[in-house]
Amino acid sequence: MRIGILGSGLMGGKLGTLFARGGHEVVFSYARREQKLKKLARDAKGKARSGTPREAAQDAEAVLLAVHWSRVDDVLNQAGDLSGKVVVTCSLPMKDDDTALVVAHTSSGAEEFAKMIPKAGVVAAFNTVPSEVLFDVYEAKRKASRPSLVYCGDDPKAKKVAARLIRDLGFEPMDAGPLRIARYTEPFGLLIAQLAYEGKGGPELAYRFERFGK
Ligand SMILES: NC(=O)c1ccc[n+]([C@@H]2O[C@H](COP(=O)([O-])OP(=O)(O)OC[C@H]3O[C@@H](n4cnc5c(N)ncnc54)[C@H](OP(=O)(O)O)[C@@H]3O)[C@@H](O)[C@H]2O)c1
Numbered sequence: 001m002r003i004g005i006l007g008s009g010l011m012g013g014k015l016g017t018l019f020a021r022g023g024h025e026v027v028f029s030y031a032r033r034e035q036k037l038k039k040l041a042r043d044a045k046g047k048a049r050s051g052t053p054r055e056a057a058q059d060a061e062a063v064l065l066a067v068h069w070s071r072v073d074d075v076l077n078q079a080g081d082l083s084g085k086v087v088v089t090c091s092l093p094m095k096d097d098d099t100a101l102v103v104a105h106t107s108s109g110a111e112e113f114a115k116m117i118p119k120a121g122v123v124a125a126f127n128t129v130p131s132e133v134l135f136d137v138y139e140a141k142r143k144a145s146r147p148s149l150v151y152c153g154d155d156p157k158a159k160k161v162a163a164r165l166i167r168d169l170g171f172e173p174m175d176a177g178p179l180r181i182a183r184y185t186e187p188f189g190l191l192i193a194q195l196a197y198e199g200k201g202g203p204e205l206a207y208r209f210e211r212f213g214k
Contacts, residue, residue, distance in 0.1 A: 001161070004056030004063045006030050006075045010131035011090050012066030013040050015169070018138045020046035022168045029056035030067060030075050053078035057085065062161050064126075065089040069109060070096050076116060083119035086158040088165065090126035092186055101186060110152070110182035121158025124182040125151035125166060125173075128189040130196040132203035134169065141170030147206035150174045150188070152181040174209060 001024045005016040008028040017040065020026040026048040028037045037050035057063050057079040067075050069091060076082070093102050093109030103109050110124035128150055129137075137147055149171035153159045159175065166173040176185060196203040 001025070001061045001165075002059055003027070003165075004029065004053075004058075004060035004079075006053050006056060006063060006065050006079055007067035007071070007091075008037055008040055009066065011126065012064060014131050014134045015064060015066065015090070015126060016040065016048065017044040018134060018169050019165065020044035020048040021138070023047075024168075027051045027056040027060070029053045030071075030078070054080045057082060060085060062086040062088060062165065063120075065091050065113065067091060069093045069102065072113060072116070082117045085120050086123065086155075086161045087117060087120045088123045088125050088158075088162050089113055090124075092127055092189055101190070104187065105183065108180065108182035108186050110179050110186070114154075114179055121153065121155030121161075122179060123151055123153035123155070123158050123162040124179065124185060125149065125162050127182075128185055128192050129171075129206055130193060130203045132196065133206045136204050137170040137206055139170075145208065146170060146172040148172050148174045148209045149206075150176045150185050152176040152179055152185060154179045171206070172208075 003024050003026050005012045005028045008031045016026045028040045028050045041048040041050045114122040149166050163173040196205040
């Protein structure tokens with residue numbers, strides 16, 4: 001699959017690298033230094049390259065939004081028309097100083113983002129795990145029990161694509177329903193961040209849901 005990365009920091013850099021390792025064609029974009037994007041593409045080995053946000057989005061079958069909430073307008077302007085694209089967002093709608101959500105309860109970052117690109121198929125995913133665990137999960141993907149990853153969205157085709165990408169990275173996709181469920185998954189992402197960064201065991205933390213009673 002051709003995947004355009006909008007925001008090549010902790011999340012976009014790692015997710016893009018792992019998508020490339022999994023055989024996908026990846027374009028890294030949107031960092032302050034072009035050299036960083038070039039290095040990411042080089043180090044990812046596979047079929048990865050660097051480009052502008054427009055180049056990343058242009059022929060992409062899936063686009064990953066991985067920028068700070070304050071950069072969403074800017075990156076969207078640079079990316080151009082995303083109509084008809086699958087757009088997976090891991091971005092949490094955080095205040096500039098990252099101390100709190102600026103959208104919650106009655107909406108979510110994912111829903112507000114979807115309003116900005118109404119003709120795209122938006123899926124919220126990867127927003128509930130710290131970047132530090134991504135390589136570990138990928139490396140453990142052949143093990144019998146995988147960590148879960150919740151995702152939600154309103155477009156069934158886009159969700160199918162997102163579920164495939166989630167599985168490719170070594171997680172078990174958990175369909176949480178429509179995009180409005182991001183009102184719950186986004187604060188859940190902050191719970192995981194609290195456990196990862198303030199808890200005792202370090203930030204390499206993922207989660208797994210288990211069903212009982214059958
Ligand atoms: N980090 C996590 O574990 C985690 C987990 C779940 C969700 N999230 C969410 O995922 C999103 C991305 O987080 P992140 O930790 O990956 O952020 P990050 O490391 O700061 O990456 C953001 C990217 O945007 C680029 N950028 C920022 N300002 C820019 C500008 N003015 N011009 C061009 N590029 C610019 C950064 O460039 P540089 O590379 O030059 O800095 C970087 O590549 C956020 O919304 C966050 O809430 C993060």
